Amino acid sequence: MQRIEIRDEQDIVRARTAARSLAETLNFSVVDKTRIATAVSELARNVVVHGGGGYVEVESVNAEKRVGMRCVFVDQGPGIEDVERAMAEGFSTAGTIGHGLPGARRLMDDLSIEATPGQGTRVEIIKWIP
Amino acid sequence: MSEAIPVLGVGPVLLVSIQNELTDRSVSSLHRAVLERIQETGAPALLIDVTASEVIDTFIGRILSETARMAQLMNTDVVLVGMQPEVAITLLEMGLEIPNVRTAMSLEKGLEAVGYRITKIDDDANPSVADITESLGTGVGDAKD
Ligand SMILES: Nc1ncnc2c1ncn2[C@@H]1O[C@H](COP(=O)(O)OP(=O)(O)O)[C@@H](O)[C@H]1O
Ligand SMILES: [Mg+2]
Numbered sequence: 456m457q458r459i460e461i462r463d464e465q466d467i468v469r470a471r472t473a474a475r476s477l478a479e480t481l482n483f484s485v486v487d488k489t490r491i492a493t494a495v496s497e498l499a500r501n502v503v504v505h506g507g508g509g510y511v512e513v514e515s516v517n518a519e520k521r522v523g524m525r526c527v528f529v530d531q532g533p534g535i536e537d538v539e540r541a542m543a544e545g546f547s548t549a550g551t552i553g554h555g556l557p558g559a560r561r562l563m564d565d566l567s568i569e570a571t572p573g574q575g576t577r578v579e580i581i582k583w584i585p
Numbered sequence: 586m587s588e589a590i591p592v593l594g595v596g597p598v599l600l601v602s603i604q605n606e607l608t609d610r611s612v613s614s615l616h617r618a619v620l621e622r623i624q625e626t627g628a629p630a631l632l633i634d635v636t637a638s639e640v641i642d643t644f645i646g647r648i649l650s651e652t653a654r655m656a657q658l659m660n661t662d663v664v665l666v667g668m669q670p671e672v673a674i675t676l677l678e679m680g681l682e683i684p685n686v687r688t689a690m691s692l693e694k695g696l697e698a699v700g701y702r703i704t705k706i707d708d709d710a711n712p713s714v715a716d717i718t719e720s721l722g723t724g725v726g727d728a729k730d
Contacts, residue, residue, distance in 0.1 A: 554679055562679065
C-alpha cells in the first residue's frame with residue numbers, strides 16, 4: 456500500500472502518477488489506465504480544493520476470483536452536506552463544472568463516499584481487471 | 586517548472602502544446618500568452634496540441650474549452666490536435682464536452698483543417714549551380730558525368 460499526501464497541485468500529479476504505475480504493474484488496459492488516472496486526478500483535486508488537503512492510499516486488491524486496485528481519499532475538511540446532491544451531474548459548491556464525482560463514478564467500477572459534515576470526507580474507488 | 590507555455594507561430598497559425606503537468610499558474614499564463622499573440626498577429630487559427638496529455642480531467646478540459654472560446658471570440662479558428670484515443674474515450678465517459686472545437690489526429694491534419702498544407706519545396710525552385718551552368722550549355726555540369 457502506498458500513501459501519498461495531497462496538499463497542492465504537484466501532489467495531484469504525484470497521486471495520479473502513483474495510481475497509473477500500479478495500474479501498469481497490474482496490467483490494466485491502456486484505456487483503463489487512463490480512466491483510473493483521470494478519476495484519481497479528479498478526486499485528488501477535490502481533496503485539495505474542497506477538503507483542504509489530505510491523503511490517498513493506493514493499493515492492489517485480491518477478492519475471491521478478482522484482482523483490481525483501490526484508492527482511498529481521505530481529508531478532514533468540511534465534509535459533504537448532501538452526498539446525493541454532490542454526486543449529481545453539474546453540482547458544484549465551488550463554481551466549477553461539477554462533473555468530477557459523477558464522472559469518476561462512471562470511470563471506475565465502484566465509488567463510495569462517507570462524509571460527515573464538519574469532520575471530513577472519505578472517497579473510495581475500485582477498478583477490477585476484467 | 587511548468588511555468589510559461591510557449592505560443593509558437595507556424596506561418597500565420599499559432600500553436601500551443603499542453604503538457605501533462607498543467608497548474609493554475611501555467612493556465613493563467615497560457616490564457617495571457619494566447620490572447621496577446623492573437624492580438625499581435627490576428628492569427629486566423631490556433632492549434633492546441635494535446636499529444637503529451639495522458640490525462641484530461643475536468644480541470645484541464647475546462648481550460649481547453651475556455652482557451653478555445655476566448656480565441657473564437659477573437660475570430661480565431663481552433664483545432665485540438667493529437668488527442669490520444671484513450672483520452673477521448675475517457676472524456677466522453679466523464680461527460681465532458683469541448684464545444685465548437687474541431688479535432689485532428691496530427692499537426693499536418695490540424696493545419697489542413699484550417700486551410701494550410703505543408704509541402705516539400707520543389708528542388709527546381711532552388712536550382713543548383715550545376716543546373717544553371719547546364720542550362721546555359723557551358724558544359725561545366727556535364728564534366729562530372
Ligand atoms: N473532498 C471533499 N470535501 C468536501 N466537499 C467535497 C469533496 N469532494 C467533493 N465535494 C463536494 O461535491 C461537489 C461536487 O464535486 P465535483 O463533482 O468534483 O465537482 P467540482 O469539483 O467541480 O465542484 C463539490 O462542489 C463539493 O461541494
Ligand atoms: Mg471536482
